[in-house]
Amino acid sequence: MAVADTALELAPSFSYWNMVWTRFRKHKLAMFGTIVVLFMILVCFVGAPVYTALSGIDYSSQNLQDRYAFPSAQHWFGTDDLGRDVLIRILYGGQISIEVGLIASLAAIVLGSLIGVIAGYIGGWVDEALMRFTDVMMSLPYLPLYLVLAMAFTPGFWTLIFIFIAFGWMGDARLVRGVVLSLKNMEFVEAARAVGSSSWRIMGTHLLLNSMAVIIVSTTLAVGGNIVGEASLSYLGLGIQPPMPSWGNILQNAAEFMFAPRNGPWLIFYPGFFLFLTVLSFNFMGDGLRDALDPRLKNAN
């Protein structure tokens, strides 16, 4: 990329992270994604509680006199079948959706990196066993198993997160193992071993830190996937349970009353649009981070 190259030439004294930031800033879609994500986090986690504190209306406040209201100054996105304000429900639902996405992705990358670094560094039968297990996990039909798992345990926040961790670490493990395999015979690892660093120290500080580019990109891209996963399972009634709102179960509720005479299409449009925009933004961010953190990865995919 010509743009990135000029940036490098202009900034010879910058640190690695400065260069990453310079490259990231040039990626318009990634900047768009970052701004949207920050905006979503702000309105969901700060805006919604502030609004509730001021007006006393929260996600479960019903007003049966005011059902299926049109979007208006008072209810920007209208009201649903129980006269609840749709905007405030979307914002509170966003808290849950974003939390599930972030927690599950972070936990999965921790587990995946651990397995990947151990398999890659120790090698031998440990590597063989861990990778065979990873292969098996990858060949499971995950959506049907999600359903059964969500049924097997009581559906809810932590069940969802458990499911997404259990089925989310395999890709990360493979990626990190790949990086570790390419690094472990390099001089700096040999030097660390020569000065007497323990295996855990080498894996923890040298190998994992050098896999950070892969780890950050993979986590960011996983957040979007997990948010869609949460919404899909909640839509099917096997995720977050009402009255706690999430983007999935708001849509499920709206779809249930889709053919009700006074029901407006916006009841389905708005929550889904927030969901779509958030997922898209995380994906844009991940793409931008991939280009910024390691320009060599750009065309690898």
Added chain:
Amino acid sequence: MGTFIVRRFLQMIPILILISLLTFLLMRLAGPDPAEYMIMLNPRIKPADILAEKIRLGLVSPDGKPLPLISQYLNWLGNLAKGDWGWSRIWPNQTAFGAIMLFLPNSLILMGLALLLSIIVAVPIGIYSALKQYSSFDYTFTTLSFMGMSLPTFWLALMSIIIFHLLPYRVFGFPLFPAGDIVSFGKPYAWQWYDRLWHLALPVLVLAITHMAAWTRYMRSSLLEVIRADYVRTARAKGLPESKVINKHALRNALIPMVTILTLSIPGLFGGALITETVFAYPGVGRMLYQAVVGKDYAVAMADILFLALITIIFNLVADILYAVVDPRIRVS
């Protein structure tokens, strides 16, 4: 080649054992006693019948003592091997295997059409994007495919119902496309081919769009990789016209990984179809699994998951073999 296939076949065995064990444990944890659950709806059932059913299912020993989980699992596998897949609770007078066979043709039609549509759209766009890299066409469709990959399937399905069914119905008094089901039940033209197509239109469109996006990207990056290869430069250097370079040298090699990706994505299509089928109330295996899980139809859910797992593994195997056929270097390692 022969040893390669045999080795890959042997590698399937531990995967199958693990999946069946996982399925069994999950369903035993999820549901209450399958025998009692199955007969619960039938008031004429006597306790002796329940015991007999439990013995038949291999949950208790012939003298009525509960068996440990591991023997229950082995008995279940034995029954499966004998062709006894258990009876469905939701679909009357159907075995679990019969229920799958009942819904499978519907799913295959839906997925076949969706696959076809998405390939017809995605492959040319991907090729053109790669040939005109960094053009406005490429930029537009790369961004669009990014959007397509972020679209939640069920929201797309719901929005398509609103746009093609609900709004026309409210505005003109008749819907452009039906919101669900498989045919217009009760109408004289039900089950005619055009009636079926009319009902298939929205589900096929939704399923196709969700896969189009990814395939456009794969096709684009696959061709881009080939275009940079030395043999393409050689072809150009020896003075071949550009059309020959692309058609004869670049495109054919770029399509090789697409075959593998396509094969690997078929099991995923079943998964994606689960959501699409559920939203459109389309009677396929995906929706059947959802109904079985929610309705605690123990036998059908287990059979369906095993069936889907089997499909996943088989297509992984087929992809590996195909890849080894088109690329001899794979076989050696």
